[in-house]
Amino acid sequence: MLSRGRDRLVATYILLNVDLNAPAPVILSFHGNNKSMDYQAKLSRLTEPDINNDTIAVFPEGLAAGDPFPPEKCWEGAPYCNTGVSDKAFITDLPAYMQNNFCIDIDRVYAFGKSIGGGFVDVLACSRRHDGDFAACAPAKALTPILELHGTEDTIAKYDGGISHGTNTPSIRKVLSTWATRNGCGPSPVPAIDELQSNGVYYTQYDCRGRESLVVGYNVTGQGHTWTSTMPNDENKGNTAPIDATTIMMEFFRANPRPPVVVPTGVGQ
Incomplete structure (x- = not known):
């Protein structure tokens, strides 16, 4: 598709069960550093009918960054991403493109x-x-349900926070509490559920403003910087997790139809 005068790559998958004559939901899935839209499609398994049978899956592709780092496909906002274009503008244009097609x-x-x-x-x-400074977060006034999945042994986007790619990053627990605060749960929100489950997954849940599970975190004990999956993939090399990220996200999306849900599943790489 054409965005602000530049061609951008987007892979779109419409599964057989999607009714082309009725408005269908859309999921945008973004790849990691120096990966591709095809890699993300395979990793997420979002194109498999047993995972997703009613939603159009869209996989945008990032551009290669410039100096000072080697050229790698990345997304705007990363400390090493300098493509000279706005990915936020690209994604702002994407819904109109989808509506036209x-x-x-x-x-x-x-x-x-x-x-x-x-x-x-x-x-x-x-x-x-979609035109502000990255340093200033100004989320929409509507509630923004957030789901975060992570590994406690992640050495890139560190579970306890720390320096990554020359930038100091917050802990994952801080990310969750910050989004609870942004959603109006109070200046020092307290999780409704915060426990280590029997499967080794640390589960955190914030409820507020009449909404349960407004901000949710799953942190898998012992998992590194890999896609959380019960199936072997190119990243986990057969070391599977007790939970499946894509299945959990699909359930989360269906439980939060409005306003549009935006869900990070990791920071950095």
């Missing part, structure tokens, strides 16, 4: 990503007008 439900546009793809989704969630 497909029958979509504009009130059910969801997003998730791997690694910096998840970090970019966090940027989008902070960008009400």
Whole structure:
């Protein structure tokens, strides 16, 4: 598609069960650092009918960054991403492109990503007008349900926070509490559920403003910087997790039809 005078790559998958004559929900899925839209489609399994049977899956592709880092496909907002274009503008243009080419439900546009793809989704969630400073988060006034999945042994987007790619990053627990605060749960929100489950997954849930599970986190004990999956993939090399990220996200999306849900699943890489 053409965005602000530049051709951008987008892979769109419409599964057989999607009714082309009725407005369909859309999921945007963003790849990690130096990966591709095809890689993300395979990793997320969002094109498999047993995972997704009613939603148009869209996989945008990032551009290669310039100096000072080697050219790698990335997303705007990462400390090493310098492409000279606005990915926020690109994603702002994408719904109009989808409306012109497909029958979509504009009130059910969801997003998730791997690694910096998840970090970019966090940027989008902070960008009400899609033209502000990255340092200032101005989320929409409507509630923004947030789901975060992570590994406690992630050495790139560190679970306890720290320096990554020369930038100091917050802990994952801080990310969750910050989004609870942004959603109006109070200046020092307390989770409704915060426990280590029997399967080794640390589960955190914030409820507020009449909404249960407004901000949710799943942190898998022992998992590194890999896609959370019960199936072997190119990243986990057979070391599967007790939970499946895409299945959980699909359930989360369906439980939060309005306003549009924006979901980061990791920051950095």
